[in-house]
Amino acid sequence: MxxxxxxxxxxxxxxxxxxxxxxxxxxxxxxxxxxxxxxxxxxxxxxxxxxxxxxxxxxxxxxxxxxxxxxxxxxxxxxxxxxxxxxxxxxxxxxxxxxxxxxxxxxxxxxxxxxxxxxxxxxxxxxxxxxxxxxxxxxxxxxxxxxxxxxxxxxxxxxxxxxxxxxxxxxxxxxxxxxxxxxxxxxxxxxxxxxxxxxxxxxxxxxxAGQRRFEIEVTGESGHAGTVPMGLRHDALVAAAEIVVALEAEAAANDSVVVTVGRLVVEPNQTNVIPRRVTFRVDARSIDESVLTRIAADVVATAERIGARRGVHVAVASIERRAxxxxxxxxxxxxxxxxxxxxxxxxxxxxxxxxxxxxxxxxxxxxxxxxxxxxxxxxxxxxxxxxxxxxxxxxxxxxxxxxxxxxxxxxx
Ligand SMILES: [Zn+2]
Known part of the structure; x- marks a missing residue:
């Protein structure tokens, strides 16, 4: 050639x-x-x-x-x-x-x-x-x-x-x-x-792979970063962070699913203000529909459990579903x-x-x-x-x- x-x-x-x-x-x-x-x-x-x-x-x-x-x-x-x-x-x-x-x-x-x-x-x-x-x-x-x-x-x-x-x-x-x-x-x-x-x-x-996407809104209480003691806070971002890490652990325990949080919006997103609200999206994919169904249930249960323990309100909405x-x-x-x-x-x-x-x-x-x-x-x-x-x-x-x-x- x-x-x-x-x-x-x-x-x-x-x-x-x-x-x-x-x-x-x-x-x-x-x-x-x-x-x-x-x-x-x-x-x-x-x-x-x-x-x-x-x-x-x-x-x-x-x-x-x-x-x-x-x-x-x-x-x-x-x-x-x-x-x-x-x-x-x-x-x-x-x-x-x-x-x-x-x-x-x-x-x-x-x-x-x-x-x-x-x-x-x-x-x-x-x-x-x-x-x-x-x-x-x-x-x-x-x-x-x-x-x-x-x-x-x-x-x-x-x-x-x-x-x-x-x-x-x-x-x-x-x-x-x-x-x-x-x-x-x-x-x-x-x-x-x-x-x-x-x-x-x-x-x-x-x-x-099939796909499920969720939007999770975590609402806590805002406050002054200097005056509210740690034990009295309802920090929406820390709750969201705990949910993200828990979802990662659940996905890591299962070979046939991948879960990603790639978008997260913090309000008011100020250095000296305790976050009041965090909205983030979860993208879960698997070629096994039964695994996706289980993960979807896990996302809701995990978010609600962590939200309840931290005294923040959690709302989970399904925004996309592809078989x-x-x-x-x-x-x-x-x-x-x-x-x-x-x-x-x-x-x-x-x-x-x-x-x-x-x-x-x-x-x-x-x-x-x-x-x-x-x-x-x-x-x-x-x-x-x-x-x-x-x-x-x-x-x-x-x-x-x-x-x-x-x-x-x-x-x-
Ligand atoms: Zn392409």
């Missing part, structure tokens, strides 16, 4: 210039950088001779014909980022889908089912307050009217942004019919440290066969992060492939996956598409 051979790492470097900031990449849905990324995806797909379409949610599709006029095997990920995102989260899976299809062209591999690459719109929920926006619309989990009624922080509606200059792409045909794919495979960076720590380069995702989504067993078996045919060891592992695959799984068999993330870092500018691992992921995806096609064709 010559030194000048193009690589997917080059393409991702090029995409990373779109929305680049000192802290990372800011490519929120329907901004100039997001539009440029979708336009680049279209340009690459058309250079490969693909037929490109988009839907009214902003998703972009590039199809490679199959021998049959059947629903396609779909593969891809998202091009949008969080405000301080990295070059690989999402973009890798979308661009790799194009690379996998191109590899099959080069190897003159025909498939029975059409293959389709997709760039999902707005997975991160960073502009409009809905995660997996594009894939949830595609899967019929949210209808177009409910998307169009969303507003961003600047008071711009989804409909206005989509219909503006940075919205839908000019010259790309609209598809108004949502047709469930025959299967869906998403390639993504792990965004965690497990593959790297185990020295394995491919992950076969077992399930995407765990298992990946399709037959697709996972096809991935395992594909990885083995490449001579690659793979690890079965759950995904603690949410992905478009969990939405598409509502209408089609879905599976995910992970490649390692250096240091497990993600949603930061220095997110990194080695070029060799990026290439291996493309090879694994291409092989997986062929294996899935062959198996589904045999089933009729």
């Amino acid at each position: 010559s030194a000048a051979a193009p690589s997917i790492a080059d393409d991702l470097r090029r995409l990373a210039t779109l929305g680049a900031t000192p802290l990372g990449i800011d490519r929120r849905l329907f901004t100039p950088s997001d539009r440029a990324a979708r336009a680049q995806f279209v340009a690459w797909a058309r250079a490969d001779g693909r037929r490109v379409t988009q839907d009214r949610a902003g998703n972009v599709f590039a199809q490679r014909a199959g021998r049959r006029a059947a629903a396609p095997i779909l593969t891809g990920s998202h091009l949008d980022t969080v405000p301080t995102g990295g070059p690989y989260d999402g973009a890798y899976g979308a661009v790799a889908a194009l690379w996998a299809l191109r590899r099959l062209d080069q190897d003159a591999v025909d498939t029975e089912f059409p293959l389709e690459a997709v760039a999902w719109a707005g997975e991160e929920g960073s502009r409009f307050p809905l995660g997996c926006l594009g894939s949830s619309a595609f899967a019929g989990l949210n209808d177009l009217a409910s998307l169009e009624a969303l507003w961003d922080d600047d008071g711009v509606s989804f409909a206005a942004a989509r219909d503006g200059v940075n919205g839908l792409l000019r010259g790309v045909a609209l598809r108004d019919e949502t047709r469930a794919p025959s299967a869906y495979v998403e390639l993504h960076i792990e965004q965690g440290p497990v593959l790297e720590n185990r020295g394995v380069r491919l992950g076969n995702v077992t399930a995407i 765990a989504v298992a990946m399709d067993a037959r697709l996972r078996s096809a991935l395992a066969e594909a990885f083995a045919s490449l001579g690659e060891e793979a690890l079965d592992l759950p995904s603690g992060a949410g992905h478009d695959a969990m939405c598409v799984a509502a209408i089609a068999p879905a599976a995910m492939i992970f490649v390692p993330s250096a240091g497990g870092r993600s949603h930061v500018g220095d997110e990194f996956t080695s070029p060799a691992d990026l290439d291996l992921g493309v090879a694994a995806l291409a092989q997986a598409l062929v294996t899935i096609d062959r198996r589904m064709a045999k089933e009729g």
